[in-house]
Amino acid sequence: MMLDISCKVQFPAGFGRQPWLIKIEEKKQTWTFINPINGTVEEQTIPEMQGKKCFGCFGEWVILVDELTTECFFLSLISFSKVHLPPFLLGTQELGKFSFTSSPTSPDCITTFVPFGEDFVLLSRRHDKEWTKMAITDCISKVVRPITGENIIYNGRLFILSISEGALVFDVAALVDGHIMETISEHPYHLYQSNTPRQAKYFVESCNGLYLVRVHLYHEAQHVTHIEVYQLCEPSEEEDLNQDIITWDYVSGIGDQAFFLSRMHGVSLCAKEFGVEPNCIYLIRPYSDGERLYKYSLDDKTFSFNVILPEDKCNYEGNLFWTTIPASGMQAVELETAPPDVVELNKDIAISDEKPESNQISRPWADLPIELVESLFQCLSLVDCVRVSTVCKTWSLTSQFIPGENAWPWLMHSPNIDDGLCKFFDPISGAEHTREIEALSATEQLVFHASRDGWVIISEGNDIFILNPLTEDVIDVPALSVWNYDCISFTGMPTTPDCRVFAFYFRPDDEEVKIYSWGPGQETWTETVPHIDTPFSGTMNNPVLFDGEFYCLDRRGQLGVFNPDNMSGGFFLNQNQYIKARCLIMHMHVVPC
Template sequence: MEAEILGCKVQNSLPHSFGSWPWLFQMHGSKKKTCTFFDPINNGLEERILPEFLQGKACLGCYGEWILLADELTRECFFLSITSFSKIYIPPFPEFPDFFHAVVSITSPPNTSNCIVILVCSAKTFLLVCSPGRKKWKKVPLKYFNKNAGSLRGPSIIYNEQLFVMVNMTVTLVIDVAPLIRGSVKMTVIDEFKPCPITYSWYTYFVECTGDLFLIIMHSYGYGQLIINFEVRRLELSCNSIHWRRVQDIGDHAFFLAGCSGRSFPANKAWGVQPNCIYTPGYYSDGVRLYTFCLDDQVLTFTFLPENSGGLDRLQWAFPTKWLVSVLLIAL
């Protein structure tokens, strides 16, 4: 079956090579009834009609086979198993946060008793916390902001049962996850770091890779915030301190950044993915660029991807995994 939406041919099946190498995909919420797929290897873009129960939904995060979906208009929120298509509901999102651009962290699968969902909203001084079976979200103020200026920056990750979240781009809060559902906070602060080189502005990402936690700093400059450089720091723990140490090597993996999240994946030269590199898309007046930054020689390059009328909101990477492909073939 084919249809015509916004002048672009769309189908109700997955692209042929989806799942064979890293792809970018995007669910548009209420903007469009399709899912957009970018093929960075063959420089392709395809639209696929979403099944009716996925239309209007935004994909906010995932844990294993479970994806977290929210309706942009009704704020209904539920986990969907992409192997059984069963649903587990959590409370609808509150009215005040812009959940479409918030960062969601999930501790464990939603069908387990210790699942906690944490919503981090930029420019706020509190977290929103809930779990399946609860009737509403719990607002958890962070006392750090009683004595310090600033607010949450947004990027976050759960690592070793702790939530890592940025404050004003340079300070990291490390918060024990388990007490949050009761409204209590046990927190450590990683002191302010100085990015190198210091540029007009920068953005941060967290990536877990082979048991280590990394902080990626993406530097940008000038009108349109063009990406100009990256630096990578690894979390270092000692008896007396916790800090970020700058490194030049991430081994045989590559880092993939998009939206507010980052992932690591073993590099495969057959896909055109090089080890010790960072890949991320950027949207500018001249089109969608896919940047590659090589840590070996500190060289930044980019290629153009086909134009996408939906912008880059909620753009995510999909990697070759058996459960992802088999299930999406059923869903789409």
């Protein structure tokens, strides 16, 4: 390796004060800088970067490869100095990821490259003239599936992820000396059961340890649906450091850190230092409308996103990379304005502990005129109306004044499995409410299946219960004899004797459908095998009850109909032509104007 000082580049205003996105394309002479906070996009002309392929951005350093000359080097975004690596041939090695043990300027720095789907690793030490190729064929056979190229060097060990999510872990110093000292990292338990196997995985090194982030993607569109975070279980001093199996633990949060993930790597930052929200994951993913920036809050397990590059401005030849340079290391232009999401408190405002004297005499809330209480109900949300009606006995008699007209459905969400917190979101007004419900304090993942008349049917593992989230009343339902039922719903108020709960099981060979029913007072479920006219491949969508009948949709577009009052009757409404499109069925209630 050798150092080569080049000219500096004028960076956009505010660069280095917060995480930025950069994009380097081989066929362009410019770098694209994207401010994710205000969405501004700027390009800087850098002729010497033409023909360079970027393999990653690590703090102030980017790794670049010249396609024509095979030149490979680190480039500092602070000093614009180069640290050269051995010549690097693209082609079959075009897909993969670099990692390194320490600062590229350190004499002890070791750089590795892991190509996707191959059975070798490339290594280079300081001053090496060529890459050392180390075969790991025998090691890959232990994890059954090929390696993905996702890798990271952590505490002197190279972690390489396989498609099966098991990881090979190598001692880097031993690899450089030609010795293979490896252990196996088992794949983490799937807390979230996804219907589609498409996932993206990232290693992230944080001040708290090494993390594995699993991003669930929906079908071909690859819309982000869920994110899970796992932390490496480090052995204690009493344990053997050379243990055969390395394990991962699911974690519900990352504390005061924030993870920034792009398509090729991830980085952890102190949220306070960079002015971003802590305990969040910021993820860049392409979608049909352009490049999306997702924000996933680990506090309440909610997503938000915005399109930072519209589809008409996207050029997918280059990858987007996060660059996170501490402000102390940059000689950048001072910010003209503060980021819009940062609010500085007025220091001139003094807060006094002295309470103002009051000669007023307090009166009980029950003395408030009932006409005024009734008018208040018209200005409150549904959840607040319920809360107000519980203030006193007199106010509870006004529950009939709770507005029912134009009552929109609310979204219900339980972020964590152990704290019992439940969030309610009004998609029309954007209002949010949080309640602590004892029944939702669980030990396993909760699945909300269907709702009706203010009640929600929920499963926790094999346990099933029906909950009224406002009154917190719970009705227990017996466990099913089959755990892998496809969908479940109920007919009405579970407090009434004529309510029925139905669970549907579709066999994989499409030749049989089983329907399980239960009602109040019954100790077990009743199993029914209805008549089948044609093979039916049921989906995971819960059935819709309409005019006393359940409607189910199969994967080929057929519509299944089941009448709960006629258990021995037929099930399917045949179609002569399949619907070759993604479909959903819903019960739409139209209110006339």
